[in-house]
Amino acid sequence: MTGVSDTGDLAIHTTGLGKSFGKRRAVNNLDLAVPRGSVFGFLGPNGSGKTTTIRMLLGLATPSSGTMSVLSQPMPAAAGEVLPKVGALVEGPAFHLFLSGRANLTRLDSADSTTDRSTRTRRVDAALEKVGLGKSARVPVHAYSLGMKQRLGIANALLRERELLVLDEPTNGLDPQGTREVRHLISALAEEGTTVFVSSHLLSEIEQMCSHVAVMSAGNLVAQGTLEQLRAQGRRGVKVATPDTSVAMAVLSRLGLDPHIEPLPGGEDGIVGAVLGPETPEPERLVEGLVAAGVRVRGFTVQPASLEERFVALTGEGFDLVQ
Amino acid sequence: MSSRGLLANEVILLYRRRRTWAMLLALGAVPVLIAVAVRLTSGPPTGRGPAFLDRVAGNGLFVAITGLLVCIPLFLPLTVAVVAGDTIAGEAGSGTLRYLLTAPVSRPRLLLVKFTVAVLFCLSATVMVAVCGLGIGSLLFPVGPVTLLSGTTISAPAALLRVGLIALYVAVSLIGLTAVGLFISTLTDVPVGAMAAIAVLAVAAQILGQLPQLDWLHPWLFTHHWLGFADLLRDPIRWTEFGQNALLQGGYLLVFGALAYGRFASKDVLS
Ligand SMILES: Nc1ncnc2c1ncn2[C@@H]1O[C@H](COP(=O)(O)OP(=O)(O)OP(=O)(O)O)[C@@H](O)[C@H]1O
Ligand SMILES: [Mg+2]
DSSP states (O other): OOSSSOGGGEEEEEEEEEEEETTEEEEEEEOOEEETTOEEEEEOOTTSSHHHHHHHHTTSSOOSEEEEEETTEEETTTHHHHGGGEEEEOSSOOOOTTSBHHHHHHHHHHHSTTSOGGGHHHHHHHHHHHTTOGGGTTSBGGGSOHHHHHHHHHHHHTSSOOSEEEEESTTTTOOHHHHHHHHHHHHHHHHTTOEEEEEESOHHHHHHHOSEEEEEETTEEEEEEEHHHHHHTSOOEEEEEESOHHHHHHHHHHTTOOOEEEOOSSSSOEEEEEEOOTTSOOHHHHHHHHHHTTOOOOEEEEEOOOHHHHHHHHHOSSSSOOO | OTTOOHHHHHHHHHHHOHHHHHHHHHHHHHHHHHHHHHHHTOOSOOSOSSTTGGGTTTOTHHHHHHHHHHHTTTHHHHHHHHHHHHTTHHHHHHTHHHHHHTTTOOHHHHHHHHHHHHHHHHHHHHHHHHHHHHHHHHHHSOOOOEEOTTSOEEOHHHHHHHHHHHHHHHHHHTHHHHHHHHHHHTSOSOHHHHHHHHHHHHHHHHHHHHOGGGTTTGGGSTTTTTTOGGGGGSSSOOOHHHHHHHHHHHHHHHHHHHHHHHHHHTOOOOO
């Protein structure tokens, strides 16, 4: 590993970070390296340890093992110096419901003793404006919708200029416009030089806005790098459209692939898909074999290496959570 | 509220809650009820009921004192339990604690601010009872010079000062319970649980204080001096019990403040 010892250009750096809840290992031996200036996607299915990691990074939970530094300072030791430079959204928004959105933000801003009181009103209003809550600023939060609360949570992270934003599933509960606006907001902030660490279980979202990505699975970091690096590790796949699905399955199995039938509503043709590995025959050999076996091939596509395939390969398929 | 610090904001937060005012108004209703009941049944004093009750009809100033006396065993501890139990557990339960801590507020500072606000509530609660008592007392009964327990008589304004002192005494009496409550509040993310535990503790301490078998324990109970403000109604004022009470409450503050700090400083905030 090179460059890791030089933590100066890393916004977040953890070594061997771990957290146990009783016997359960929620985060295990995590070595994160988030470059400054990156939009870093922290990807993983439900329960994979994203929020737990974020809590440790922000000094809310004490690690069971390992060390971490945020903005080149040790956490949680330097929390008082680091956190004013970090805007955070952790596991959804939380506010006092009987206070207005504006009063809630004012309270949180005054909680930070390092903020400038004279600019408080202006900064609070600007943050509300940025997330489109300008009109609802004086409404009590209990009258906010889920998405409005989420926006208010993001506004809290933007109360002052931040060097790092840590956003835990920021688009949760947002409508399509809201999602797009958050994406644009993140891009705009990144362009100004803010590092953004954003967690999500939605690959598509990460793919659209991130330069780097780390993938968590059952508490372990299973991949980390730029989006391109991760994509390049992916494998191509083939899809065969044919009415003779069972024969096609047999042929592809014989050729060393691990085919599966893709569920398809209606139509008499089935789709048989398979992932290409380094040792499997080239696609043209597959067509040859299929045709030779009498499979009526009505369509054949080769799919380029995709992040989705990589994500599924890393974190497992299906609805059941690992662990 | 925009250019104020955390403490001012927390004070505002407390007094913008409807719950706070509901409790204060309920406390204020106690002396009003007492005064009205005495007024409606104005027969000769029977000597039964709480101390000072038989002097209410003769001098309205005693409504405030009787009101405080009646509120001490249950009503005041209940409201203090609600406020003290809510300090940390309330923020944890609603999830706002994680945003306060990442704002950031240092944990010791948050504890200190929350405790200060809770003590301020104790003071507002006793002042509320006293003020409502004085108001209704002067409305329904004559107000004049007060004959003290030592036999001397002081003017009405001087007596007013004594009532203020008693309100202060009772507020100070509640500091120990508030400190215990702050500690309990750091133990849980469920504010109602903390509130119930604190209320139970206040009642339990008073019951223990009644058991002669536990004589040795009594001076250490935070409830020990709760009803001991009679010395403030002598001339000259005897400050011994005031001082002992303040010392005991301060001790509770130190011990349970330290426990609360020890617990909260290392607590994982997972709500
Ligand atoms: N307070 C807690 N007590 C015990 N176990 C916990 C606690 N919080 C989280 N866990 C466990 O830690 C693991 C990781 O949880 P975490 O909340 O970090 O997941 P996540 O990646 O954020 O998931 P999601 O996408 O659902 O938000 C889970 O197995 C969970 O059961
Ligand atoms: Mg989560």
